[in-house]
Amino acid sequence: MNNNDSFIQKLRSSGLKATAQRIEICKVLFNRDKTFHFTIYDLSKFLNKKISLATIYNTVNAFKKKGYLKEISINSDKSYYDTNVSNHHHFFNESTNELIDLHNKDVEKVKIKKNIPGKKIKSIEVLVKIENSN
Amino acid sequence: MNNNDSFIQKLRSSGLKATAQRIEICKVLFNRDKTFHFTIYDLSKFLNKKISLATIYNTVNAFKKKGYLKEISINSDKSYYDTNVSNHHHFFNESTNELIDLHNKDVEKVKIKKNIPGKKIKSIEVLVKIENSN
DNA sequence: TTTTAATTTATAATGATTCTAAATAAGTGT
DNA sequence: ACACTTATTTAGAATCATTATAAATTAAAA
Numbered sequence: 001m002n003n004n005d006s007f008i009q010k011l012r013s014s015g016l017k018a019t020a021q022r023i024e025i026c027k028v029l030f031n032r033d034k035t036f037h038f039t040i041y042d043l044s045k046f047l048n049k050k051i052s053l054a055t056i057y058n059t060v061n062a063f064k065k066k067g068y069l070k071e072i073s074i075n076s077d078k079s080y081y082d083t084n085v086s087n088h089h090h091f092f093n094e095s096t097n098e099l100i101d102l103h104n105k106d107v108e109k110v111k112i113k114k115n116i117p118g119k120k121i122k123s124i125e126v127l128v129k130i131e132n133s134n
Numbered sequence: 135m136n137n138n139d140s141f142i143q144k145l146r147s148s149g150l151k152a153t154a155q156r157i158e159i160c161k162v163l164f165n166r167d168k169t170f171h172f173t174i175y176d177l178s179k180f181l182n183k184k185i186s187l188a189t190i191y192n193t194v195n196a197f198k199k200k201g202y203l204k205e206i207s208i209n210s211d212k213s214y215y216d217t218n219v220s221n222h223h224h225f226f227n228e229s230t231n232e233l234i235d236l237h238n239k240d241v242e243k244v245k246i247k248k249n250i251p252g253k254k255i256k257s258i259e260v261l262v263k264i265e266n267s268n
Numbered sequence: 269t270t271t272t273a274a275t276t277t278a279t280a281a282t283g284a285t286t287c288t289a290a291a292t293a294a295g296t297g298t
Numbered sequence: 299a300c301a302c303t304t305a306t307t308t309a310g311a312a313t314c315a316t317t318a319t320a321a322a323t324t325a326a327a328a
Contacts, residue, residue, distance in 0.1 A: 017294050017305060040284080052308045057285065073209045073261055077316075078284060080209075091250060102248060110260060111242035116225060116234065120267035126260050127207050128246060133254035151274060151325050174315080186277045191316065211285080212315060 003031065014066045021051050025059050029069070035084035037072070037099040072099065073125055089126040102128060137165065148200045155185050159193050163203070169218035171206070171233040206233065207259055223260040236262060 007026040008018040016022065028046045029036060044056050060081060063069045072080040074092050080099060082090075089102040110124050141160040142152040150156065162180045163170060178190050194215060197203040206214040208226050214233060216224075223236040244258050 012295095019294070019306065021307070054286085054309075055307055058306080061286095071209045073207050075205045075207045075213055091253075093250075093253065094256065100250065102246070106246065106248035108245035108247065110244055112236070112240065112262060113242065114236060114240040116227075116264055118267060119225075119227065119264040122228065122263040122265050124260065124262050126244060126258065128258050129256040130250055130253040131256050133252060146326095153275065153325070155276070188278075188317085189276055192275080195317095 016062060021055050022059055024051060029083050035082060035101055037080060037082050039078045039080055074127060091128045091130050094129055094131050150196060155189050156193055158185060163217050169216060169235055171214060171216050173212045173214055208261060225262045225264050228263055228265050
């Protein structure tokens with residue numbers, strides 16, 4: 001089974017049609033050793049005008065809904081996404097607007113001593129903002 | 135010293151001219167018992183069309199730069215601000231898009247076991263996403 | 269009071285994202 | 299292989315938050 005086939009399976013198994021565009025996007029996003037942090041603009045540059053911007057948005061939103069991508073919470077004018085959908089955290093380099101993974105093992109378990117009645121915790125996200133230390 | 139005077143002092147002491155608009159905005163933001171979480175849209179509703187939207191943006195940005203307001207990191211189409219500029223964290227109710235303070239004393243100290251060479255940590259923010267538990 | 273620079277403002281511009289609706293293509297059944 | 303149904307793609311328009319512009323106003327200093 002080659003790479004494309006695995007993407008086709010992945011797409012079909014979640015009820016998405018395996019279109020050429022989605023497979024192309026899968027290749028950019030998931031054929032990687034390390035996790036990929038990106039904006040729509042970043043992704044569109046990788047795709048090099050081969051795919052319409054509307055489709056890129058549609059696909060990223062679809063993948064997010066299916067749990068293949070995760071949106072990262074930072075205050076920015078644009079959305080950042082992460083191919084690492086497991087539980088983990090981030091450094092955000094405010095000098096370069098760059099994200100760096102911060103694995104769970106590198107953060108001592110975050111313990112919340114307050115609970116909100118009638119609500120349950122969905123996720124706990126730690127964002128460590130960093131800057132040049134000179 | 136009445137309230138306005140204290141705002142005038144506050145503004146002047148940080149090199150901002152004490153304009154009627156800024157004093158009006160100070161009253162909305164800082165005459166409160168509890169901290170105030172808001173968007174520009176929220177604030178403009180409180181000000182009830184008395185002040186131009188451009189001025190509201192300018193002022194919020196100026197106050198943020200001076201450290202009177204803090205921007206909160208959540209992935210949203212708009213920016214959220216907080217009148218509590220001390221070190222603390224947040225719950226974000228995903229059902230209602232509402233923010234709730236999570237004081238430092240209610241979070242066990244977040245310990246980061248990884249450091250990025252040449253960078254220093256500027257802030258550590260914890261965002262606890264919650265939803266209805268039924 | 270005069271002066272100067274900061275501020276306010278309406279409006280235009282920008283940029284990210286979503287919407288629209290027509291054309292295309294995937295997957296299903298024959 | 300073929301037709302059918304429905305999802306998807308797409309260009310372009312629309313929307314929404316935010317910033318820029320540039321002329322009029324005003325605060326604060328001289």
